[in-house]
Amino acid sequence: MLDNLSATKVSGGWHKQYSHTSTSTHCPMRFAIFLPPGASQTNKVPVLYWLSGLTCTDENFMQKAGAFKKAAALGIAIVAPDTSPRGDTVPDQDSYDFGQGAGFYLNATQAPYNTHYNMYDYVVNELPSLIEQHFPVTDKKAISGHSMGGHGALMIALRNPKSYTSVSAFSPITNPIDCPWGQKAFSQYLGDDQSQWANYDSCELMKKAHSNEFLPMRIDQGDADNFLVEQLKPDNLTAVAKQVNYPLTLNMHAGYDHSYFFISSFIDEHLSFHQLYLQR
Ligand SMILES: CC(=O)Oc1ccc2c(C)cc(=O)oc2c1
Secondary structure, three states: OOEEEEEEEEOOEEEEEEEEEOOOOOOEEEEEEEEOOOOEOOEOEEEEEEEOOOOOOOHHHHHHOOOHHHHHHHOOEEEEEOOOOOOOOOOOOOOOOOEOOEOOOOEOOOOOOOOOOEHHHHHHHHHHHHHHHHOOEEEEEEEEEEOHHHHHHHHHHHHOOOOOOOEEEEOOOOOHHHOHHHHHHHHHHHOOOHHHHHHHOHHHHHHOOOHHHOOOEEEEEEOOOOOHHHHHOHHHHHHHHHHHOOOEEEEEEOOOOOOHHHHHHHHHHHHHHHHHHHOO
C-alpha cells in the first residue's frame, strides 16, 4: 500500500512523495515521483530512476536539480528513492558515509546490516514493479545518479543491461573497491571476502560485460571536485571502457565541484541523452 505524503504541481506536471513498507528493506521507505503533463493510463510515459548520494533523501534531487521543465517537455517521469533504509530499528553509525543515508545500493550480507540494507533489490526489483503498478508509466527505464548514487546507477545498469535503455552519472564513485568510501562501506556491508565486493564495482563489472548488452553510458565530472582524485576516479572506468570498447562518454567540466550546482548545470543534457533511447 502506498501512502501519499505530498502532491505539488510543477512545470505542468506533478511532484508527489510516497511512503510504503518495503519487502526488501523491511522498513518504511520513501520515494518521490515527477509525472510530466499528460501522463495517463492512455498515455503512459517512460521513467528515469535517479539515485542520490551520501546523506541525501528522496528530496535533494527534486528540490535542487532543476529537472522538471525539461522532463515535462520530453515526457519523462522521474523516480527518486531514498538512499538507504531508515528508522529506529535500522542499524546506523554516527557517520555521513556509512549507515543511514549511505546504503551504497547493495544487498548487505553481514549482520547487523543484512536485514534492512537491501537497496539493490529495492531499486532493481521492488520499486520499479510498484511504480509500474500504481502510476501511468511504461516499462521503459533509464537510470542515473550522483556520487554514491552514480556508483549505484552504473553498477545496477552493468548488472541489469536488459532492464535499462541507457545509464548516466554525475561525479560517480566509479571504482568503490579502490577508494576509501567504498572500502569502508563494502567491508562492513559485505564482509572481508573481497571477491564479493567485485559484484558491486563498476570497473570490475564492465570488464565482464558482454558486447551485445552494452548500454549507452554518459558521465559528467567537474575538475574542481574535491573528491575527484581520492574517491571518484573516473579514469579507472574510462581505462576499462577503452580496454573492452564499452560506449562510455566522459565529459570533464572545468571549474565545477561536487554539488547540485553542477548537476543543475547539465541535467537537461542528461535528460535529452536518455530520451534518445527511451523513445525507441
Ligand atoms: C545535496 C548535496 O549536496 O548532496 C551531496 C553532497 C555531498 C555528497 C558527497 C560528498 C558524496 C555523495 O555520495 O553524495 C553527496 C551528496
